[in-house]
Structures are given as structure tokens and as C-alpha cells.
Amino acid sequence: MSSTIKVEKTCQHCGKKFITQKTTTKCCSHRCASAAYKQRARNAKVEAVIQKENEQKPFNPIVTQKEFLSVKETCQLIGASRWTIYRLIDAGSLKASKLGSRTIIPRTEINNLFK
Template sequence: MSSNIKITRICDFCKEEFTARTTKTLYCSLKCGSRAYKSRTRQSKITESNRQTEIAKNPNLEIVKTKDFISVNQASLLFGISRRTIYRIISRGELDIAKFGTRTVIRRCDMDSFFSIPLEESLLRPIQEFPGLANCYNITQIQQKFGISPGGLYTLIQKHGIAKYAIGKFNYVAKKDIDILFNVERI
């Protein structure tokens, strides 16, 4: 059963006008139909490749967030730090791990607790005001008076939480804090 209808259509591939014999015809010739098929196949392969690349670049972090144990790679993606930084934290003994052959696994709750900042500690630290230049030593004065290296001094200041004040190109520390640190009797 053939139809004698003639419909003027535009080819979906070459955009030329042609006369179709059915209402479902999309292409003007077998050549345009084949080329359109190849184009669709090529485009679907490109789309799939791009999707796979996107998955490899950005794995679904929601899935990682639900896991109790994560790998070092997943931890670095989840917390936005490098793998090397995580390995340094592990080597310092600040983070517990489990080893399965060569694979290192970390408990997610350990990572969360390591990177959480306790609010109580930040609220309990009083904000110190600058006591004035007369009541401060600069870093060079401290080194000369107590015979300590710059690295050792900065380590002590940081370890004991002593406030430093930067004024101009000099750093100052309160005399009372340094005297307490080095057990000096003030007159």
C-alpha cells in the first residue's frame, strides 16, 4: 500500500528542501541519513567521554560523606587539602589510620574531629590590648637579653600563646609575659 502524497520538507541534516512521500521522513537521501547517524553516534561518544571525565574529576562527595571509613584520596577531596598534608598529619601521630595491604583507611569521624575548632577554646582566650612601647620588648632585645635564637624564641612565644604586636617593621612582646616565661624577677 503506497501513498501518493507529496510533502515538502526540510532535511534535518543538510537543511535543503525536498519532497517527502511520508510524514515521518526526516532526511532527503540515504546519504544524509547515514551522515546524521554518524554525527549522532560521534556526539554521544563525546558526551559520554566528557561525563566520565567529570566523574573522575569530581567524584560524588555526598557518597563519600556517608561512608564511615575513607581513603586518603577521598579525605583530601572532602576536606580540600592535599594528600601529602594528610600523610604529614598521620606521620606526626595526630590521626589514627588502618592499613589494608598498601591501602590507608581513615575513620571519617577522626578527620571531622581533627579539623573541628572547639568553640570553647576560642571564646576563652581573652583579647589582649597593646600595653604600650614602654612595657614591651622587641624581638631583638629579647634575643640579646636572654641569649636565645630567633627560632627558639618564636617557638616559645607560639607554644605559650603569647601575643605579639607588629608596629611598623618591628614585632613587640609584653615585658611581663617574657619575664614570666624566663623567670625574671621584676623590680
């Protein structure tokens, strides 16, 4: 059986008025429905990225008490990327030592960097 009901609606994507036989129809055509779906998918991805940025790892308070810091801890402390820290070490602006394969940076050098 087909419905004889006629419902006038406004397309959620383009805003054009159209007549439908279903109460659940939201778009006037397949083209508008596809475009609306793509827009919803795009918005969901943007929201996911924004949410991920807001969920950044909390600052480790132990970092502020250590005498020697790793490169990762130095990044957290001064808010720079790992590669920036390595560039500062290579340029001689930041003195660091190697302990095996691990690079450690004295806190005094970090403080001297900003003086």
C-alpha cells in the same frame, strides 16, 4: 500500492529542500541520514558524560569529624586525586602512617598542609 502523495520537506541535517512520498522522512539522502544518526549518537554520549559528572557522590559529613583519615577520605576532603595525596606523602609534605596495608593521615597534618 504506492503512494502518489508528494510532500516537500527540509532535511534536518543539511537543510536542503527535497520531495518525499512519506511523512516520516527526515533526511534527503542515505548519506545525510547516516550523518544525522552519528551526530545523535555523539550527543547522547556527551549527555551521558555530563549527567554522570552531575551525579557525583555526595560529600560524607562523617569525614569532617574523624581524627584520622584514609587516603580516599582525604581526597574527598581536599578535592585532590588519590595520586596527588600519595605524591604529597612521598615528598614529605604530608605525614602519614601505615596500619597494615592501610595508609592513614592525621587531620592535623591536613590542616598543616594549608598553613
